[in-house]
Amino acid sequence: MSEKPTIEVYKKNIEDENFQAYKCVSCGRIIAPPSGTCYGCGGTKMEWAKVSGKGNLVAFTVIHIAPDEFQEETPYYVAIVELEEGTRVSARLLGVDPEKPEKVKLDIPLKLDYEKGKSGHTYLAFRPA
Amino acid sequence: MPLKNTNVVSAYQTKFGRLDGITLREIFAEAVDGATNNAGIPKKDIQAVFVGTFIPEMLVHQGHTAPLLVDYAGLRGVPATRHEAACASGATALRSAVMAIESGIYDTVLVASAEKMTSVTTNKATEALAAAADDEFESSMGLTFPGVFGIAAVAHMAKYGTTEEDMARAAVKAHKNASTNPLAQFQKEITLEKAMTPRYIAWPLKLFDCSPISDGGAALVLTSNEKAKQYTDLPVKIIGTGQASASMNLCDRNDLTAFEASIAASREAYKMAKLGPKDMDVAVVHDCFTIAEIIASEDIGLFKPGEGAKALRDGVTALDGDMPVNPMGGLKAVGHPVGATGVKQAVVIYRELIGDAGANQVANHDTGIMHNFGGTGATAVVTIFRRSDV
Numbered sequence: 001m002s003e004k005p006t007i008e009v010y011k012k013n014i015e016d017e018n019f020q021a022y023k024c025v026s027c028g029r030i031i032a033p034p035s036g037t038c039y040g041c042g043g044t045k046m047e048w049a050k051v052s053g054k055g056n057l058v059a060f061t062v063i064h065i066a067p068d069e070f071q072e073e074t075p076y077y078v079a080i081v082e083l084e085e086g087t088r089v090s091a092r093l094l095g096v097d098p099e100k101p102e103k104v105k106l107d108i109p110l111k112l113d114y115e116k117g118k119s120g121h122t123y124l125a126f127r128p129a
Numbered sequence: 130m131p132l133k134n135t136n137v138v139s140a141y142q143t144k145f146g147r148l149d150g151i152t153l154r155e156i157f158a159e160a161v162d163g164a165t166n167n168a169g170i171p172k173k174d175i176q177a178v179f180v181g182t183f184i185p186e187m188l189v190h191q192g193h194t195a196p197l198l199v200d201y202a203g204l205r206g207v208p209a210t211r212h213e214a215a216c217a218s219g220a221t222a223l224r225s226a227v228m229a230i231e232s233g234i235y236d237t238v239l240v241a242s243a244e245k246m247t248s249v250t251t252n253k254a255t256e257a258l259a260a261a262a263d264d265e266f267e268s269s270m271g272l273t274f275p276g277v278f279g280i281a282a283v284a285h286m287a288k289y290g291t292t293e294e295d296m297a298r299a300a301v302k303a304h305k306n307a308s309t310n311p312l313a314q315f316q317k318e319i320t321l322e323k324a325m326t327p328r329y330i331a332w333p334l335k336l337f338d339c340s341p342i343s344d345g346g347a348a349l350v351l352t353s354n355e356k357a358k359q360y361t362d363l364p365v366k367i368i369g370t371g372q373a374s375a376s377m378n379l380c381d382r383n384d385l386t387a388f389e390a391s392i393a394a395s396r397e398a399y400k401m402a403k404l405g406p407k408d409m410d411v412a413v414v415h416d417c418f419t420i421a422e423i424i425a426s427e428d429i430g431l432f433k434p435g436e437g438a439k440a441l442r443d444g445v446t447a448l449d450g451d452m453p454v455n456p457m458g459g460l461k462a463v464g465h466p467v468g469a470t471g472v473k474q475a476v477v478i479y480r481e482l483i484g485d486a487g488a489n490q491v492a493n494h495d496t497g498i499m500h501n502f503g504g505t506g507a508t509a510v511v512t513i514f515r516r517s518d519v
Contacts, residue, residue, distance in 0.1 A: 007265060033266040033378060059287070059385050061279030062332035063271055067259060068252050070271035075329075078272045080280060080380050088380040090267055101332045106287050123270045 005046050010034050015122045017114045021087060023049035030085035053112030054084040055126055060093055062101045072118045075099070081110055081126050095127035131402050135230045136357040136364035136517065138350050139168035140476040145345035145464030146314035147247045153182075153189050154201040157243040160346035160469075161202035164239065170350050170360050176235040178209040181222035181242030182468035187257040189245050198243070215261035216417060217503030218242065219347070219471020220510035224370050226351050227512075236353045240475075243346035244466035254342045258467070261504035263377040275339055275418065277379050277505040279331035282420040284385035286333070289435035291423065293333050297324035298441050299419035300337045300461060306448055307458025309488035314343055314464035338419040343464030347473040357517070365482045369404070369513035371397025377507045386435075388506035391428035395500065398511040399430070406430035409513075410493040411481050412452065413474045414500040416459040425500050426454055429511060453491045456481060471501035471510065482516045495519040 003009075005022050010033070013020050021032035026043030030051065037044055060079035063070070070076075077093035092115045096104050110126035117123055141163025143156055165172050180195040191197065195209035212222035219242045226240045246254050259268045262277065285291045301324050307313035324337040350360070357364040373393035376382055382389065399405055412431055416422035423437035431452055432440045440446050446454035457463060457477050460470055478497040480486045495516055502509040 011265070033263075033380070035381075039381075059280045059284040061272075061276045061283060061334075062329070063273055063276050063279075064329045064331060065275070066271055066273055067256050067268075073271065075332075076271060078270065078276055078280070080385065090270060090272055090378065090380045092270060106283075117271075119271075121269070 020048045022046040030087050032087050052084045055081040055110045057108050062098050069119050092123045092125040131368040135227045135367040137479050138360040139164045140349045140479040142347045142476045145343050148344040153245040156346040157198045158202040160348040164348035174237045175239045177238045179222040179226040179240045180211040181219035183218050184257045214508040215503035217501045217508040218468040220501035236356050241348040242469040242472040244468040245344050246342045275331035278418040279334045288386050291438040295438035296419040299422045300324040303459045303461035307462030310457045313458050315462045340417045340460040340465040343466045345466035345469050347469050347476050364517040369398040369402030372510045390509035394509040394511040395429040398513050402513040409498045411491045411497040412454045413477050415502045416461045457489045474499045478514050
């Protein structure tokens with residue numbers, strides 16, 4: 001846990017279903033997706049941080065038309081999720097019907113999950129807690 | 130202090146749409162000729178060119194476009210630099226041109242732009258457009274451009290009660306205004322029912338909420354006070370300009386119902402012009418999606434947050450309304466050749482202010498505001514124009 005976080009490892013951690021955020025060494029702020037500079041104090045030293053996996057739903061869309069790489073997966077949700085630790089991430093949203101987005105309520109509690117896509121990638125994902 | 134020395138003295142837009150058989154450089158050259166020779170401004174008077182184009186590398190396999198384009202357009206030897214800020218490329222080129230004149234380095238410069246998007250497949254064009262979002266953390270999980278604006282729409286709907294029908298009204302207005310604009314890609318009015326056709330691109334955005342893939346170009350000549358009257362009796366002054374950036378990732382924004390860079394850029398432009406939203410007679414805003422027009426009209430202060438949809442419903446933003454927005458049809462119906470859009474928007478303001486907008490002329494036309502943003506609002510540029518005789 002002491003090595004300097006990099007984007008390559010951040011993405012590999014998601015592929016390995018072991019999501020970790022950045023944490024500012026100076027002020028402790030949790031940051032994800034990665035930033036080279038802390039949004040709070042301007043610090044540039046980062047370390048890895050485990051997160052609780054709890055979050056809530058800020059907003060979402062359902063993608064129907066996608067680039068070739070993702071078209072087979074449509075329709076799928078992409079959501080903005082606020083983690084308990086305060087940072088917000090983009091993630092796939094699971095466990096809700098993509099044909100009935102009008103039923104999905106904002107601000108509901110979510111828990112961390114992963115989705116193995118047909119594209120071959122593993123996506124950061126959340127589902128209703 | 131309001132800017133004092135920058136005058137728009139000519140403006141030209143090519144036809145927007147699918148321009149089969151016409152390449153990027155030919156589109157660019159038509160725009161340049163339209164704003165120079167054909168407007169009575171000799172090319173030899175142009176001291177520098179500010180080029181707006183987004184991603185010719187992917188669309189037509191061409192980099193280093195500025196010297197190539199100006200050479201083809203008969204301006205060999207003139208210093209030329211390309212400005213890239215995704216959909217705000219045009220307005221960043223314009224802003225740099227304004228700063229060049231205000232600095233006193235040049236008297237007369239050209240702002241010229243073009244994008245050729247239909248020479249590749251729609252999927253390839255979509256991939257090129259996606260380069261304006263964060264590839265590592267947004268595009269790589271399948272979040273598309275319509276998707277990002279779909280998220281903004283969901284947030285706006287939840288907070289303010291904006292509806293899919295409200296957004297459809299923006300499309301109906303755009304097509305109505307474009308129906309009398311011969312340069313528009315779509316010149317047919319559509320009904321509200323048609324605009325509501327449930328062909329979802331990124332829920333809640335449907336086909337008619339999205340601007341199209343287009344080819345096109347536009348150009349402007351800017352000059353100092355000393356030279357302006359050589360070219361026209363009625364220059365239009367640029368009196369305020371503002372620009373701001375925001376996070377590339379939508380998830381890093383605190384408020385998804387507004388675009389903070391648009392708010393910051395407009396504040397700077399109003400402050401510089403010593404004017405406020407109530408002083409504006411006409412607005413041209415970046416309606417890449419219908420929800421973007423509603424939010425932009427709030428972000429630049431024409432309406433309070435959450436009241437953009439009501440203004441649209443009440444006809445306030447119609448061509449004959451109290452605060453016309455996108456009087457010639459916007460990106461939605463005129464088309465969106467990405468790098469050319471910000472220059473085309475300035476062409477619209479110029480034509481409206483000098484009273485040359487034909488069937489699309491707004492009633493009051495002393496002062497206008499233009500809002501152009503890039504990607505998902507990571508770059509925003511706001512420019513305020515006023516007719517020189519006001």
